Amino acid sequence: MADVVELSVPKSNSTIRVHTGLFIDNEFVPSVDNLDRISVYNPSTAQILCTVTAASEKDVDIAVAAARKAFRSTWGKNVSGFERSRLINKLADLIERDKQILAELECLNNGKPVKIAREFDIGDSIGCLRYYAGWADKLLGQSIEIDHKNKIAVTHPEPVGVCGQIIPWNYPILMWAWKVAPALAVGCTIVMKPSEITPLTALKLSELVKEAGFPPGVVNTIPSLGHVGGAALAVHQGVDKVAFTGSTLTGRKVMEAAAKSNLKKVSLELGGKSPHLIFESANLEQAANWAVLGVLYNTGQDCTAGSRLYVQDTIYDKFVTILAAKAKEHSIGDGFDEKSGGGPVVSKTQYDRVWNYIELGKKEGANCIVGGEKRTTPGYWVDATIFTDVRPEMTIIFGPVLSVGKFHTEQQAIDLANDTTYGLAAGLHSTDQAQCHRVSSALEAGTVWVNQYNVLYNNVPFGGKKQSGIGRELGSHGLEEYISTKAVHWNYGENIDWPL
Template identity: 55%
Template sequence: MSTHAALTVPTIGELSIPTGLFINNEFRASSSGQTVPTINPANGETLLEVSHASQEDVDEAVRAARKAFETAWGNNVQASERGALLNKLADLMERDAEKLAALESLDSGKGIRIVREIDLPDSVACLRYYAGLADKFFGQTIPHFGKDKFVYTIHQPIGVCGQIIPWNYPLLMWAWKVAPALAAGCCIVMKPSELTPLSALYMCQLVKEAGIPAGVFNTVPGLGATTGDAISRHMDIDKVAFTGSVMTGRRISIAAAESNLKKVTLELGGKSPSLIFESANIEEAADWSALGIWFNSGQDCTAGSRIYVHESIYETFIAALKKKAEACAIGQAGLFVCSSDYDETTSFGPLISEAQRDKVLGYISSGVDEGARLVAGGKKWSKSGNGYWVEPTIIADVKPHFKVVQEEIFGPVVVISKFSTESEALTLANSSTFGLAAAVHTNDARQAMRVTAALDAGTVWCNQYGMLHPGVPFGGFKMSGVGRELGTYGLEAYTQVKAVHQNLAMDMQWPI
């Protein structure tokens, strides 16, 4: 089987796209010869067939990573050199930005403008942040033992890390995982989502071109139940990092515990609430709430999918948000079908798959059946064709026990209900098994401080939504995950702390 395939991308032309496994800085076919198709979500057509990594392929990738860690990376390379290589990789991403943006748009359904203006720059910024942090991560000296003893700590790379990334932000999640791991000195065995593998495979070429040594970074595309499980259970992988669903996160945790008890970090689902208080600017709150739920067509773990509005402004806010839904730039978002469909003004793309679209439509039906009011949307987009669009949807007057309130929908659907008091709003917001993000809209500064402190969420936005930065930690409370990504916390997740006790005494001071 060939390890590359030609793909015609509108406005770019024909590109040679890697479709094989990337092990030891070389592309190769899978040992089984099996492949998995990647589908264009705008029209349901197959883009390419990508190799499916077997258990044997994962073993080979881990062996390459272990050898590199022991001989060519980890403590064998100065941290400043690792940072320089990450900066070189960021340079190459910027050089190939148009190709990467087009490929990401085609494979994931994102608007080309969104990839070019947000996903790509944020990915580059993440690489550069950790490039700068690589040689600025220090241990401690612990001066509590008098003149006869000196104690200090060393932060050392964990070793070989399995990384499993999702389909909703393929390139950005690649950067979030790869940058801190390489900066810390770890080696990687990466599994991109089988639904969106193309940008991750393209990045393998840039990793090699940047001069990162063979074996440091390896990519094994495949299905979660086979390739992902092989990574999670591998006895020579020291840590697994995963972003995705709670159900899969549980399986990974079990697999890690049943194998070598490898370290696990999980960034899982969300059902993030936004609280709109009576002092809020209604138009501003509606703008941020629209961004919070309809950015990336609602396929976002932090999507603001539950909105609680003070009863005095409830209908006014709903009317404002309905206008935002009707104004969403839904369409053939960028590079989906052919060059004649190219339109940079659109940003609201299709859902990732037919199954996901049907799942979202099922949630909408359940909300209406349980007695909620459908304010906007609620059906397939009329111009979908064979694509997987669902209209921006608002469901109002929901009750806490409704399925659409309790479960993560992962689509462009927001549910709204009212509250009377601050205490009631907090009870409603925190009555969830999730705790990834939340938002507070109020012009009462004291209330803002009280409510942000009381919300059970790893990220809380005040009078805004969705803003992230590579220097700010990200992760969840409760079932939304374990550990943190980004910031110095993200680097800590790829290191181990060693305490060193130095005896400075001339003779032994302790009795036997």
């Protein structure tokens, strides 16, 4: 049995009990190599919360073997869709039961406010599990007509097999659900590698996997450093598919490793520098609300963040005034205060990176009209920051930082929006319906929001174009990433003599 820690919850007398070992075969275990442990921080205070076991490559081998055994014996095609649905729904029920505990743990480890984690991330995660539980017994094959009276061809959707899943630190619970739910629904087994920065909720969720009644080896959790666990999953001959969410640079490495090993199936949800266009016909109050949400939600640590805001020159000054006022109302503060709209950024590395780019933006001549000053309190705090007069060549980055530029014509707006190697998301605001159709069609992004921003639904596919990824998550499209279609050709009658 691996170690357990008890973490104190601020503003209450409660504690949260978390296992800190590896979760393999439904048990929490130490590393076979007894490697150094990973330090886990509270970004609100910059203090260490605890340490967790770091998996070695040998531990990855053990976890993959457990997943393979389960796939061949107690899961995969050995369990009906009805039973998979029942267990996934049970897991959703347990998460709903423990959503306050999970939200508090997410706040401690990630910095996300408890209310945001509970009502949005965890609420959507429960919905995601229930959505895919509904699919588990509805996976259909086809009967295909062929040119012979005594033959038939049918297709069977089958689970790919053992899936390595690598999730990021910005949505630790939600990304866990996005990966786990469709894989379990079709019958795959899982080796989950959470971010080394935010491993605690994945470990807590592993407890619920066991409590729900999933057989040993169906879900395994291996906290580790990225160059160990993630790399080992990408090259592992026993892994049939790898799903990764994170940076484009790391995504390339995952895809290269998968190609060089066993040509395993790969899906990648990668980064973005998403454009958000405000046309002169837009409802300016509404557009400003969505623009603030689009870049400040999750403290800007969002791959779809609308960090490149372009405003038509005829309304630029008026809109910027409204925008600045709304951004100043956004509360970034104590995550255990139910009124907080955002928390700190997740780590010192992220904090230093954001501030370096804020300072660079000032040096390059952008005009900082909101924020841009450091707090003196402990923790990795970055307040809402807005730069205006931003030119396309300026380098301002990921975080609660919005860059605002101008455009004159519709075509210029489209060109500015598409002038990027990324294509994850984009948004536009206009009351001209014809313009909405033209521009949404022209934008090179996997998701386009019209008169809204950053709103996703479990039944609508999500994914990127260009260097923002391969494959889709959510909706029925998310199932396809975990399915291998088998074609069966059946001769049930005539014996045909070959002419050779």
